[in-house]
Amino acid sequence: MADINFKLIKNPLSKENPITVQVLGICSALAVTAKLEPAVVMSLSVIAVVVLSNLIVSLLRKTIPSRIRIIVQLVIVSLLVILVDQVLKAFVYEVSKQLSVFVGLIITNCIVMGRLEAFAMSNKPFDSVLDGIGNGLGYSVILITVGFIRELFGSGTLWGYPIIPQSFYEMGYQNNSLMIMPPMALIIVGIIIWIQRSRNKDLCEN
């Protein structure tokens, strides 16, 4: 196991981040980040799906006829998504209701399909798993950051527990309702991209 390719995990966290650099999976990033808890659950679900589907597709990559590969990939992904959905319904029913349709929409999440097409179809199973972990984590980092900011300023809580003390509200502080609306998620993702690009000039277009 000495040949773990750490780049496969490290790159998606920074300069190949699926959300901030490749701008994939934006839809779910807007929809599930109003609170921290659904954001974390969503992240875990995507990590599970992307890792397992990468593994399965990579194992099957030599037997999948290239003309129907998208269909085969979709079948594998949807199988995993249904499994994840059932697990969520069984163990975290409340969160599963909040996530509603977006768990099902992991099937169409561009990150999953993108990794299958770009990586798992042409790489060995072990590398594919690492790639899946990396990209899932890259997605999660952004989702959890956005969820953290939105819940803290939008509802004054974190994971449902009140964080901002009552005395602040008595002094006239108010929660920012714009934070709970989807446009603010887009703006926060934009600001993250801004910060990332100003730190890493390689990402800027000329």
Added chain:
Amino acid sequence: MKWVKNIIDNLKPNFSKGGKFPWLHSTFDAFETFAFVPKTTTKTGAHFRDANDMKRTMFLVVIALVPALLVGTYNIGYQHFHSLDTSIGLFDNIWENLWFGIVKILPIVLISYIVGLGIEFAFAQWRGHEVNEGYLVTGMLIPLVMPPDVPLWQLTLAIIFAVIIGKEVFGGTGMNFLNPALLARAFLFFAFPSSMSGDKVWIAEKADAFSGATPLAEMMVGGHHPSLSFLDMVIGFMPGSIGETSVIAILLGGILLLITGIANWRIMLSVFLGGTFMGLIFNFFGSNSYTQLPFYYHFVMGGFMFGAVFMATDPVTASQTNRGKWIYGFLIGLMAVLIRVVNPAYPEGMMLSILLLNVFAPLIDYFVVDSNIRKRKKRWNLKGGENV
């Protein structure tokens, strides 16, 4: 003025390359050109010279805003004392009204300029650009579209948001596609609805017993025609945003803008045409009291007049082509009346309709230019897509 010149000339080496504070160069430059006409001129290329540079344009708009600001200041005081004791007439205690208004409006104006200009300077410094005068007008527009009791920390947040996300991100003055002053108001409207809507906020330190509903709220919530007469609303001593209430004061500024050619008459006229068109449709098919409200009432209620004169005509965010300007203005008026009457969540449609059309202005221009190209191609009997 000689001594100012001497001070600046003495300080200059500190801020040039090799001085103590070269990174503060553009701040220094801004203050120098603010005080004196710079000595250096452009050395290459052909340039049109015009007396009406950006500094003068911005300053004229600020002058045009002064009547609305003065009436607004007086109105804050009058509304406050009137809500405490309804027997107080309009001119019963002029000085108290003015003083109360000044005490209320001064912090808002100061915060608007200090925060906004602070961000402008910081970004100019960071990018090595010159500081330019774009914020002078925005800084005056922001207080005028705020309710008099707006919490100052919320105002600060809104200005930071509007200037950074609405303007600096896109490259500063002249590059923004949304009107920053309206964006600040929209931010407050969506982020802190309780301090931007309802009938509590439009009169400063209102007595609880007094109804502070604006004419728009009376229509939307109460479902009856405004209690003020048309003429009263034209004169404008009624609850509302600071600078939006008096049609006369706004029109005074509007005339100045039209004479000097800063605001475009096509946009202004077509906003009213659009409002009239939509209002007449509602009048014709209307079945409730709001749709039956005569269309010209829309012009004197809420921010319609202020938006049409000062916001829609902002040359940066409006359409650039003449035909585009007609479409842009017409749709603003149309959408404003439509949102007001039909959407129960938003009593005031002017802000949202201008922001919406700001977004669409480049698209309108694109189609206008494109149709012109096609028309000319047709005139020369060329087939589409053939390049000559």
